[in-house]
Amino acid sequence: MMASTEGKKKKIRLLFVCLGNICRSPAAEGIMATVVKKHDLQDIIEVDSAGTSGWHEGELPDERMRLHGERRGYNFDSPARKFRKSDFDDFDYILVMDRQNFSTVRSLATGKEQTDKIHMMTEFSRQYTHHDHVPDPYYGGTSGFELVLDLLEDACEGLLQAIKRKYGL
Numbered sequence: 001m002m003a004s005t006e007g008k009k010k011k012i013r014l015l016f017v018c019l020g021n022i023c024r025s026p027a028a029e030g031i032m033a034t035v036v037k038k039h040d041l042q043d044i045i046e047v048d049s050a051g052t053s054g055w056h057e058g059e060l061p062d063e064r065m066r067l068h069g070e071r072r073g074y075n076f077d078s079p080a081r082k083f084r085k086s087d088f089d090d091f092d093y094i095l096v097m098d099r100q101n102f103s104t105v106r107s108l109a110t111g112k113e114q115t116d117k118i119h120m121m122t123e124f125s126r127q128y129t130h131h132d133h134v135p136d137p138y139y140g141g142t143s144g145f146e147l148v149l150d151l152l153e154d155a156c157e158g159l160l161q162a163i164k165r166k167y168g169l
């Protein structure tokens, strides 16, 4: 019998990063998981999220973020964890929500290979190109959470298209 290489293919791993890992990045993780499934790529692409702070470690996403997500059919349920240096080895793309996240993650990177993995999420926007970051909704009202979802739904589709092109999927 021929030795099977099935199951040994390296996965493409995506890590979404914000400050608290309770609003934007768990939403990005949940939306991207849905987009990946829609394109039937769940065996190839894996998603996770983290915060540059450990302030909410172990907590479920913010209730407001969960509620706004539920209204669009998502279930954001990934517990918060802090970004760690080993994430540079474990992930292919590190997608940050704003400039502050970018600087923090960038300061932990060693070498070009790690630095090149860091991308602003809005780099992949298709419709919302006038937004250069995903604004922090934590201290704001309802519209902030809706904007986060609009921006992320758009950028997640753009990200998937970019990955498909890059890897010939």
Ligand code: 4NP
Residues within 6 Å of the ligand: 018, 019, 020, 021, 022, 023, 024, 025, 055, 136, 137, 138
């Ligand atoms: P996130 O939002 O970075 O999108 O998860 C925040 C969550 C918590 C805090 C700030 C932003 N905080 O100050 O606790």
